[in-house]
Amino acid sequence: MPRLTPDQLRSARWFAPDDQRSFGHRSRLKQMGFDTDDFKGKPTIGILNTWSEVNNCHTHFRDRAEEVKRGVWQAGGFPLEVPVMSLSESFMKPTSMVYRNLLALETEETIRCYPFDAVVLMGGCDKTVPALIMGATSADVPAIFLPSGPMLKGCWKGETLGSGTDMWKYWAEKQAGNFCDDSWAQLEDGIARSAGHCMTMGTASTMTAIAEALGLCLPGSTSIPAVHSTHARMASAVGRQVVEMAWENITPKSILTSEAFRNGIVTDMALGGSTNAIIHLIAMAGRAGVKLTLEDFDKVSQKLSVIANIRPCGEYVMEDFYDAGGILALLEQIRDHLDLDCKTVTGKTLGENLEGAEVIDDDVIRPLNRPVGKAGGTFVLKGNLAPDGAVIKPTAAEERLLQHRGPAAVFADYGDLKARIDDPALGLTPEHIIVLQHAGPIGAPGIPEWGMLPIPKYLLEQGVRDMLRISDARMSGTSYGACVLHVSPESAIGGPLALVKDGDLIEVDVENRKLHLNVSDEKLASRKAEWKPRETQFSRGYGKLYAEEITQAHEGCDFRFLHDDGSGMVEPKIY
Numbered sequence: 150m151p152r153l154t155p156d157q158l159r160s161a162r163w164f165a166p167d168d169q170r171s172f173g174h175r176s177r178l179k180q181m182g183f184d185t186d187d188f189k190g191k192p193t194i195g196i197l198n199t200w201s202e203v204n205n206c207h208t209h210f211r212d213r214a215e216e217v218k219r220g221v222w223q224a225g226g227f228p229l230e231v232p233v234m235s236l237s238e239s240f241m242k243p244t245s246m247v248y249r250n251l252l253a254l255e256t257e258e259t260i261r262c263y264p265f266d267a268v269v270l271m272g273g274c275d276k277t278v279p280a281l282i283m284g285a286t287s288a289d290v291p292a293i294f295l296p297s298g299p300m301l302k303g304c305w306k307g308e309t310l311g312s313g314t315d316m317w318k319y320w321a322e323k324q325a326g327n328f329c330d331d332s333w334a335q336l337e338d339g340i341a342r343s344a345g346h347c348m349t350m351g352t353a354s355t356m357t358a359i360a361e362a363l364g365l366c367l368p369g370s371t372s373i374p375a376v377h378s379t380h381a382r383m384a385s386a387v388g389r390q391v392v393e394m395a396w397e398n399i400t401p402k403s404i405l406t407s408e409a410f411r412n413g414i415v416t417d418m419a420l421g422g423s424t425n426a427i428i429h430l431i432a433m434a435g436r437a438g439v440k441l442t443l444e445d446f447d448k449v450s451q452k453l454s455v456i457a458n459i460r461p462c463g464e465y466v467m468e469d470f471y472d473a474g475g476i477l478a479l480l481e482q483i484r485d486h487l488d489l490d491c492k493t494v495t496g497k498t499l500g501e502n503l504e505g506a507e508v509i510d511d512d513v514i515r516p517l518n519r520p521v522g523k524a525g526g527t528f529v530l531k532g533n534l535a536p537d538g539a540v541i542k543p544t545a546a547e548e549r550l551l552q553h554r555g556p557a558a559v560f561a562d563y564g565d566l567k568a569r570i571d572d573p574a575l576g577l578t579p580e581h582i583i584v585l586q587h588a589g590p591i592g593a594p595g596i597p598e599w600g601m602l603p604i605p606k607y608l609l610e611q612g613v614r615d616m617l618r619i620s621d622a623r624m625s626g627t628s629y630g631a632c633v634l635h636v637s638p639e640s641a642i643g644g645p646l647a648l649v650k651d652g653d654l655i656e657v658d659v660e661n662r663k664l665h666l667n668v669s670d671e672k673l674a675s676r677k678a679e680w681k682p683r684e685t686q687f688s689r690g691y692g693k694l695y696a697e698e699i700t701q702a703h704e705g706c707d708f709r710f711l712h713d714d715g716s717g718m719v720e721p722k723i724y
Contacts (some may be wrong), residue, residue, distance in 0.1 A: 153650060155190035159290065160227075162723055163264035164188060170723060174264070188227040192395035193386070195265035196221075196228055197256060199277050201235035206274035206297050206353065209344040209375055211613045213384045216486060217295065222389020226395065228388065233259055234275040238353075246623070247595035247695060249276040249283075249429075250708050253436075256284025257711075261718055267395035271389055273297025273346045273375075275626075278356035279429035282365065286401040286436040286720050287711065291394040293494045294365045296357040298375035300345030305332075310340045311349040311460040313627025317601065345375025350459040351626035354428060355422035358476050362416035364404045364493030368502040372475030374468055383451060383709035385432040394494060405437035407469050408488040412499065414441075414449050415486045418526035419479060419559050421455035421462035423626025424540050424634055427527060428596075430638040432705030438713040443529045443538040443703050447662065450525030453486055455544050456515040461629040462544040463521050465513050473513035477506035524551075530633060530664040533673070534619070534645050534655065537637035537703045545660050546631035547615040551659040553631075554667075555580040555617065556652050562587040563599050571606040579608060582617045582655045586646055587683070589621035589639025590699045590706050594686065600624035600634040619664075621646055621702070633657065634663060635702035641683065642701075648676040 156165065163174045177692030178188060196217050200210035214230050221228035233250045236245040260268055263266050270281040273296050286294035303310030319336055322328040335427075346353035357371040364429045367387060373380045383553045410430065417426045434441040457479060480487065481503050508514045513523060524543035531538050543551055558581045560566040566585055569575065577583075583602045600622040604613055621639040624632050639643035645666060649655070654667040666673075687693040698708040704721055 150398055153398055153497065156161070158192055158395070159266045160193035160264040184185060191225055191227045191267040192392055193264050193390055194226045194228045194395065195260065195263060195630055196223045196271065197233045197259065197268055197281065198230055199233055199235045199274070199281070200271070201237070203240050204235040204237040204274055205341070206346040207235065207271075210271055210648070212299065212555045213295065213381070214273065216381050216384035217388040220385035221387070221392055224389040224392035225668050226388075226392035231259060231263065232435070236274060236280060237587045238275045243593055244595040244597035245276045246597065246706070247577055249280045249402060250695070250711065251691065252277065252280035253283035253287070254711065256281050257718070259348060259644070260285065260288035260290050262721055263272045267293075268292035269391050270294045273353055273357060274673070275346070275356065275425070276351040278360055279433055280432050281499040282360060282401070283436045283707070286405060286433065287713070289400045289402045291391070291399050292365070292401050293367070293387055293391045293394060294360045295384060296366060296371045298345050298373050298377070298380050299348040299354055300375055300464045301343040302348055302468045303340040303342055304634055305336050305339040309466065310336070311466050311627070312341055312347040313351055313625055314461040314629065315351045317628055319612060321604070321609055324606050343376045343469060347627055349461060349627045350422060350457060350467075352423040352425040352569065354419055355417060355420060355426045355626055356465055358420055359413040359416055359422070359426060359430065361476055362412045362480065362499075362563070363409050364491055365401070366494065367478045367497065369475055372467065372471040374471060390494065395498070397496060399496065400493060402437055402495065404492050405434070405439065406491065407439045409491045410434045410439050410441060412491060414446055414485050415453060415483060416480065417455045418446075418449050419455065419483050420457045420595070421459070421526045421542070422545050424542050425528055425626055427634065428623070428702055429538055431703070434709040435705055435707055436711070436713050438715065443540070446527060447529035450528055453483065453525060454517070454520035455522055455524070456482060456520050458513050458521050461627060469510070469513050473510035474506065474508045477503055478508045479514050482508060482517065483508040521689040528659055528662060530657070530662050532661065532664040532666070534649070534664045534666040535636045536645065537701065539633050539636040539664055541631070541633050541659060545629035550615060550631035552618050552657070553617050554654060554656045555582045555584070557582050557584045557649050557655050559584045559586065559649050559651050563593070566602065569605050573607050575605070577605050577608065579613050579616060582619060584646070584649050584655075585618070586619035586620060586640040588648075589636075589641055590639030590701060591696055592621065592639055594692070594695060596623050596702060596706060597622070598623050598625045598628075598634045601628040601630050602632070619646070619655065637701045637703040639701060641671055643677065643680055645673065647680055648673055
């Protein structure tokens with residue numbers, strides 16, 4: 150496609166005409182202190198910033214936005230910073246996942262209604278990554294993703310701490326009576342020591358790495374720790390590159406092909422990435438008009454083992470990963486599994502972006518013949534308990550539980566779980582399978598990260614550290630354990646999970662992708678006839694819209710009315 154001329158820029162519709170409306174646009178820019186030479190004939194670059202004081206992952210984004218602007222000015226562009234909703238994984242309840250689609254919608258409409266020729270998407274905290282990319286893809290104006298970067302490694306008494314992962318680990322020890330309150334307080338002080346997202350291979354590290362594999366980031370940018378000086382320089386480089394993208398009209402849909410999404414899946418599996426990546430990638434692909442299924446993920450998981458030795462599946466954290474060569478080194482290791490001809494935001498192919506990449510520490514980034522574990526990153530299970538699928542991360546589970554048959558201990562919702570899980574009268578044993586209902590997209594709502602269901606305190610005291618757990622919830626990517634997640638269809642709409650009763654035998658065979666409830670079809674039909682849905686939680690507002698439009702986990706949990714229909718974004722009329 151030929152390079153755009155100034156009169157072909159999208160922003161020219163706002164600023165170029167010699168009419169009353171454009172007079173108003175130009176005069177209001179001058180009201181803010183800008184001069185005609187600042188914007189005339191230049192690409193207007195929107196900087197969509199998800200900074201807020203309730204998003205710990207993005208506390209450095211005020212500075213990074215200024216550094217992006219510096220790069221935009223250097224490249225002859227006109228930067229305008231715009232705040233968009235900040236999805237804080239730590240503080241939003243019941244889960245930030247409820248609001249992923251709201252940020253996606255806001256991103257799309259912010260791009261649509263303002264005179265942006267290209268945008269910088271500033272995110273990193275779990276749901277901000279897919280939300281920004283989903284919205285920008287629907288708008289299909291040139292867009293580049295700027296990752297927030299992982300925080301520095303944590304430390305406690307000389308021991309490296311991984312965010313999330315070590316919280317779960319030591320909480321279990323505290324519940325078992327092996328960890329004192331003073332040590333717990335010290336752990337709280339040392340586990341998160343800088344700006345940036347989780348430095349384990351949680352959802353944030355997974356999704357930003359996938360964004361780079363998709364071609365939406367500058368090469369190597371997603372591995373850089375948030376407070377590293379290289380991160381600030383990268384932000385300015387993003388500013389320079391986005392101006393070039395505006396002139397070249399490199400849009401998300403020109404990058405996000407089916408081959409690019411397969412690259413994303415391959416990267417996810419090699420990383421041992423968060424199970425959440427499956428839901429997000431399916432939703433992101435849907436915005437680009439690409440159909441992904443759970444089977445697409447499972448096919449890759451059968452061919453490619455985990456080679457990133459990063460917690461919770463491995464030993465190290467993201468700071469070590471960066472020093473070992475980062476995402477480019479990992480992609481170089483798996484290059485034979487990638488489509489290297491895919492286009493990226495640099496204007497070059499993925500293969501060209503990998504030139505010069507090398508592994509510095511092959512214990513952190515393993516060769517393919519010496520993987521972290523025998524299993525792939527995420528396996529897809531199916532059976533009469535999950536007709537539309539469920540997922541498990543086998544490398545994060547105790548191997549003895551990957552083929553298991555045991556009686557169900559059923560909890561109707563999360564409140565019921567919290568109230569009764571530690572009651573010795575339940576008589577739970579390590580052989581029991583803990584089942585949580587009403588934790589899916591509609592039932593919770595928002596399919597929260599409740600899937601690492603707690604182990605009864607009395608079993609923790611006996612030394613038990615893993616049990617088989619099944620739910621229609623998600624699980625934090627920083628978590629671990631034999632947790633079957635995303636059971637679809639969910640219990641709130643009458644999926645088979647809603648029909649499980651205490652004592653029912655459940656069989657899980659991960660290697661053979663099997664999830665089976667040993668109850669006859671006749672008995673299940675009888676239970677289904679007696680089943681009644683709960684009353685709708687919302688009668689108005691966003692909650693009502695969410696409940697009416699949300700799809701199931703295997704479909705990406707996007708809103709139906711935001712799916713790509715091939716029509717493209719409707720440009721605003723300027724009268």
